[in-house]
Amino acid sequence: MPNVLVFAETRGADLRKVALEATTAARAFVDANGGGEVHALLAGPSGVAAKAESLGKHGADVVLVCEHASFARYAREAIAATLAARAKSGYRVVFIPFSSNGRDLAPRVAAKLDAPLASDVTSVSMSGDAITVKHPGYANKVIVELTVTGSPAIISLRPSAFTPAEKPHAGKTEAIQPAADPGAERVVVKDVTEGAKGKLDLGEAPVIISGGRGLKAAENFKLVEDLASAFGNAAVGATRAVTDDGWRPHSDQIGQTGRQVSPQLYVAVGISGAIQHLAGMRTARTIVAINKDPEAPIFKVADYGIVGDVLEVLPALTAAVREAKKG
Amino acid sequence: MKIAVCIKRTPDSESRFKVVAGGSGIDEAGLKFDMDDFASYAVEAALQINEKQGPGETIVFAVGPDAIQETLRKAMSMGADRAVHLKADGALFDGLSVATALAAELKGGGYDLILFGKHAFDSSAGVVGTATGELLGLPCVTAVSQLDVGGGKGSARREIEGAGEIVEFPLPAVVTIDEGVARPRYPSLKGIMAAKKKPLETKPAQLGAARVVVKAMELPADRPPGRIIGQGAAAVPELVRLLQEEAKVL
Ligand SMILES: Cc1cc2nc3c(=O)[nH]c(=O)nc-3n(C[C@H](O)[C@H](O)[C@H](O)COP(=O)(O)OP(=O)(O)OC[C@H]3O[C@@H](n4cnc5c(N)ncnc54)[C@H](O)[C@@H]3O)c2cc1C
Ligand SMILES: Nc1ncnc2c1ncn2[C@@H]1O[C@H](COP(=O)(O)O)[C@@H](O)[C@H]1O
Numbered sequence: 001m002p003n004v005l006v007f008a009e010t011r012g013a014d015l016r017k018v019a020l021e022a023t024t025a026a027r028a029f030v031d032a033n034g035g036g037e038v039h040a041l042l043a044g045p046s047g048v049a050a051k052a053e054s055l056g057k058h059g060a061d062v063v064l065v066c067e068h069a070s071f072a073r074y075a076r077e078a079i080a081a082t083l084a085a086r087a088k089s090g091y092r093v094v095f096i097p098f099s100s101n102g103r104d105l106a107p108r109v110a111a112k113l114d115a116p117l118a119s120d121v122t123s124v125s126m127s128g129d130a131i132t133v134k135h136p137g138y139a140n141k142v143i144v145e146l147t148v149t150g151s152p153a154i155i156s157l158r159p160s161a162f163t164p165a166e167k168p169h170a171g172k173t174e175a176i177q178p179a180a181d182p183g184a185e186r187v188v189v190k191d192v193t194e195g196a197k198g199k200l201d202l203g204e205a206p207v208i209i210s211g212g213r214g215l216k217a218a219e220n221f222k223l224v225e226d227l228a229s230a231f232g233n234a235a236v237g238a239t240r241a242v243t244d245d246g247w248r249p250h251s252d253q254i255g256q257t258g259r260q261v262s263p264q265l266y267v268a269v270g271i272s273g274a275i276q277h278l279a280g281m282r283t284a285r286t287i288v289a290i291n292k293d294p295e296a297p298i299f300k301v302a303d304y305g306i307v308g309d310v311l312e313v314l315p316a317l318t319a320a321v322r323e324a325k326k327g
Numbered sequence: 328m329k330i331a332v333c334i335k336r337t338p339d340s341e342s343r344f345k346v347v348a349g350g351s352g353i354d355e356a357g358l359k360f361d362m363d364d365f366a367s368y369a370v371e372a373a374l375q376i377n378e379k380q381g382p383g384e385t386i387v388f389a390v391g392p393d394a395i396q397e398t399l400r401k402a403m404s405m406g407a408d409r410a411v412h413l414k415a416d417g418a419l420f421d422g423l424s425v426a427t428a429l430a431a432e433l434k435g436g437g438y439d440l441i442l443f444g445k446h447a448f449d450s451s452a453g454v455v456g457t458a459t460g461e462l463l464g465l466p467c468v469t470a471v472s473q474l475d476v477g478g479g480k481g482s483a484r485r486e487i488e489g490a491g492e493i494v495e496f497p498l499p500a501v502v503t504i505d506e507g508v509a510r511p512r513y514p515s516l517k518g519i520m521a522a523k524k525k526p527l528e529t530k531p532a533q534l535g536a537a538r539v540v541v542k543a544m545e546l547p548a549d550r551p552p553g554r555i556i557g558q559g560a561a562a563v564p565e566l567v568r569l570l571q572e573e574a575k576v577l
Binding site: 016073074076080099100101103104106107108110111112114116117118119120132135136137138139140141142143144145146147148149150186187188189190191192193194199200201202203204206207231240250251253256257258264265275276279282283285286287288289294298299300301302303304305306307308309312313316317320321324325 | 338340341344346353364365420421422423426448449450451452453454455456457458460461462466467468469470472482485486487488489490491492493494495496497506507535538539540541542543544545546547550551552553554555556557558559560562563564566567569570571574576577
């Protein structure tokens with residue numbers, strides 16, 4: 001009967017999707033191993049308690065609500081102290097999303113507790129007292145299966161590897177206090193420069209339209225953005241060639257040294273398909289490639305390839321997608 | 328500034344990997360090894376800080392088997408002043424165990440800044456730097472794409488999903504390096520010659536207990552072979568049909 005503690009990540013007073021993924025994963029893990037309780041730690045600014053209901057719906061028995069004005073931003077030291085303090089009370093496993101902030105948090109908690117940590121995990125199982133996880137290592141080229149000994153096992157979960165599913169439990173709230181003063185952080189967040197409002201994050205978008213040097217000029221990225229907006233649920237990505245040239249911000253880069261994504265649909269336009277780029281997107285469910293060179297390596301992984309000039313094909317595709325969306 | 332940089336030796340990311348019979352690990356035969364990418368950005372960042380800010384020292388550290396000395400020499404050929412090899416054999420998939428050895432060595436060393444890569448290519452874990460920072464009780468900022476240090480403090484930018492986070496922190500501190508900070512230089516011939524004479528100290532690593540160990544490795548299922556469906560804008564209607572009817576994503 002393992003009990004699991006989940007870090008329910010927030011941004012401001014909003015719950016992030018990875019929080020529901022981790023809660024769903026925790027519920028499934030507990031139910032597969034003879035039952036037990038799922039507790040979710042929800043830290044945020046005042047008002048965040050309203051999000052407890054959604055965690056209950058996804059399987060949390062108890063939601064530990066920790067409200068503090070300084071939790072409007074990521075107060076890494078106080079969050080780590082609070083999660084570590086709570087993790088001591090008899091949990092077998094702690095699930096943390098392997099998001100930007102979750103991957104910052106998990107090693108802090110593990111080091112504080114001297115507890116074993118497995119990162120970026122796509123599946124977790126338990127047999128007897130042994131926990132086994134799978135983790136795509138070597139930039140997704142090798143699946144590494146790891147045995148994790150010791151309690152609590154800190155496990156960070158790859159975003160999108162688990163799909164949020166409703167499985168209502170009590171979601172009883174319990175207010176807790178921060179274990180360290182969130183106003184006394186040594187690392188002080190001065191600013192958070194939000195991207196354009198309503199812009200989908202690459203890690204969360206079901207569709208990604210990604211452009212490479214084949215677009216020829218920064219202004220031609222307009223064609224990529226047009227296709228993304230025709231889909232409506234799409235984010236825009238880029239290759240390193242393009243971010244190096246400053247056509248797109250570094251944060252848009254997909255690949256081994258950029259973001260690693262697994263959308264339902266990945267459209268690669270004017271991208272050669274270098275191995276370092278493939279490392280970031282080869283787990284997409286469906287891949288489309290548009291490239292004028294039929295020998296480009298991207299065609300080896302593309303479910304659907306079109307050989308042609310992006311400047312000609314993109315506008316036609318955008319119009320056709322708009323038409324299809326109209327229904 | 329006195330800057331420590333912790334580096335790792337990993338297989339070349341362009342390699343084709345094979346798993347040994349029985350699946351206990353990857354087949355290292357024929358693989359090329361080099362400094363892990365993000366760690367090489369960290370070495371470059373340290374060198375640039377000391378070049379810009381005047382007298383300083385860059386010291387590189389690595390936990391691993393003897394072969395890792397080659398990687399430490401490479402860092403010295405780029406310009407690092409000296410190296411410390413913490414000797415340990417076997418697979419090092421428990422980042423906290425490696426961090427324990429590094430923290431024991433770095434403790435009390437008087438470093439202004441301790442740099443790491445954001446994550447290593449092989450483990451792809453992103454654990455060692457942050458865990459070392461925590462064990463040392465130092466302020467720690469992870470995955471930074473811009474870094475400024477001086478006057479006893481630092482400021483950095485981190486990319487978080489859909490936003491950038493700007494932070495300030497006091498030195499000494501631990502920082503893990505993402506893309507954007509510095510692209511590593513190639514060692515010059517002169518650098519390579521000089522590195523041969525730079526000090527490389529070896530001692531046993533005081534690893535923590537390994538509680539995360541490899542049970543098996545396997546290659547991911549291959550994608551079905553790619554397929555070209557047509558040429559130019561004329562192929563668009565067929566693509567849309569396939570996206571709707573076969574892939575069901577439109
Ligand atoms: C350590 C390391 C890490 C790296 N990390 C990354 C990473 O994270 N992400 C990444 O993307 N790269 C990474 N790279 C770089 C990678 O090796 C490639 O250089 C890069 O991905 C190439 O980008 P590209 O496809 O845009 O450009 P190119 O390789 O130049 O390809 C452009 C493509 O556009 C096509 N094209 C040209 N004109 C047209 C047209 N009019 N219509 C249609 N097609 C056209 C060409 O046929 C070509 O295939 C890394 C490299 C190294 C060494
Ligand atoms: N064995 C090691 N010796 C020294 N530094 C290491 C070692 N392993 C990892 N590091 C550092 O920690 C970073 C992150 O590695 P990881 O936590 O394994 O993803 C690397 O980029 C290196 O800077």
